[in-house]
Amino acid sequence: MMQHLNRLGALIACAMLLASCSSSPPRSLVTPLPPVTKQPLPGKLQHSETMRGVWLATVSRLDWPPISSVNAGRAARISQQQKALIDKLDKLKSLGINTVFFQVKPDGTALWPSKILPWSDMLTGHIGEDPGYDPLQFMLDEAHKRGIRVHAWFNPYRVSVNTRPDTVAALNRTVTQHPASVFVLHRDWVRTASDRYVLDPGIPEVRDWITSIVAEVVARYPVDGVQFDDYFYTETPGSMLNDSHTFSTFGHGFASKADWRRHNTQLLIEQVSRTVKQLNPDVEFGVSPAGVWRNRSHDPAGSDTSGAAAYDEAFADTRRWVQQGLLDYIAPQIYWPFSRTAARYDVLAKWWADVVKPNNTRLYIGVALYKVGEASKKEPDWTVQGGVPELKKQLDLNESLPGINGTILFREDHLNRPQTQDAVNYLRSRWGSISR
Incomplete structure (x- = not known):
């Protein structure tokens, strides 16, 4: 058995090295992967079946776990967190939701017993503290039991959500843990941007490290998919990412830093x-980028919009990834109504439908449930009327355009807000009766 596990671990390492090969020789893994046993997957979402999804965010405990559970005793905490998740899944099932995008890596921590990342403090209040159960496995077991699929949602580069002294102290305290935080293991990889600690995407070892984290989950868990959100390069005017040294080291041959960043x-x-x-x-791989790839004012191939563009601001050429067949699906966040001139919902939905038309990449549209009400x-x-007419128009368009394969709602806890209840009842009447 041990020989089999070692062979599997070696297989993962080889797969990752092959994946990182280009013109340069393969690099060794920064973090060796543990021996793993690959698990069988449940039935895939049939491509003829419409995606009815929801994002479930764990960063800052936005959707889960309950804040009240964190300071409870161990047994009470586990019970509260598991019950909250079960209650959510039961509600999602009643609404006809067939896929949950579960945030398993909200920052530089994990919601599974990782050999690479410390345990998330979202669960216990302390980075690295064992919560007493495996939240990812629990989610998979309970969701699959209800016929709901689970995509593991990763934020690739975020290390922390702020740079406060208490956050730095908490990260530094992991130095004696196994595994410790990347903040102390590879401080030279860490930068500040958008008033958060983030990893520098221009460092090759950083990309290897992130890939090893995804590989750990895919090899060890029966996830139905993997998703990255839109946080590739994130900066604000007052808190820019200082990657000048990285650019001078690795950016030879690029006409601009922007081109180099997109390359990374x-x-x-x-x-x-x-x-x-x-x-x-x-296992399906997808990305959920900002809704605008590029504006037509900057590129004739862009959309007739004037919103923040993934290509220019996150340095993500999302259209190219579709054209190259790198993604099983793309889920642009089109978080505006039909009447928003700068970025009309219908204009963007149709633009994306045209982008995916020549290939097999499926298109799911991210809808702004958080704005309803x-x-x-x-x-x-x-x-x-409680946001129902706008939501209905968006869902109607998604179902009428052949290039669109479904909808994902952002985000789960907004299904429980008083101001969304008319819309939730509408969703239940529209989706809840659909048989699987």
């Missing part, structure tokens, strides 16, 4: 895509 993001997507497929071809001067449609 491209390399990560290629590497993860190949690794996932080599480990388990049945919220007053907004620029987007008043979200409060008209």
Whole structure:
């Protein structure tokens, strides 16, 4: 048995090295992977079946686990967290949701017993503290029991959500843990951007390290898919990512830092895509980028919009990934109503449908459930009749365009808010009766 496990561990390492190969020789893994046993997958979502998904965020405990559970005793905490997850899945099942995008890596920590990342403090309040159960396995067991599929959702580069002294102290305390935080193991990889600690995407070993984390999950768990969100390069005008030294080291041959940054993001997507497929071809790999690839004012191939563009601001050439067949699906976040001139929902949905048309990449549209019922001067449609007419128009368009394969709602806890209940009842009447 041990010989078999060692062979599997070696297979994963080989898969990752192959995935990182380009013109340069293979690099050794920064973090060796543990021996693993690959698990069988449940039935895949049939491509003829419409995606009815929801994102379930764990960063800052936005959707789960309950904040009240964190300070409870061990047994009470486990019981509260597991019950909360079961209650959520039961509700999702009643609404007709067939896929949950579960955030397993909210920052530089994990919601499974990783050999690479410390345990997430979202579970216990302390980085590295064993929560007493495996949340990812629990989610998979309970979701699959209900016929709901689970995609493991990773934030690739975020290390922490702030740079406060208490956060630094908590990260530094992991130095005696196994595994310790990347913040102390590879401090030279860490930068500050958007007032958070993030990894520098231009460092090749960083991309290897992230790929090894995805590989660990794909090899050890029967996940139905893997998803990256839109946090590739993230910066704000007051908190830019200082990667000048990295650019001077690795950016030779690029006309601009922007082109080099896009190249780095491209390399990560290629590497993860190949690794996932080599480990388990049945696991789907997708990305959920900002809804605008590029505006037509910057590129004739872009959309007739004037919103923040993934290509120019996150340095992610999302359209290219579709064209190259690197993704099983793409889920652009089109978080605006039909009436928002700068980024009309229908304009963007149709643009993306045209992008995926020549190939086999499936298109799921991310819809702004979080805006439903919220007053907004620029987007008043979200409060008209509880937001139901706007939501209906968006779902109708998604179902009428042949290039769109479904909808993903952002995000789960908004299904429980008072202001969304008209919309939730509408979803239940529209989706809840659909048989699997």
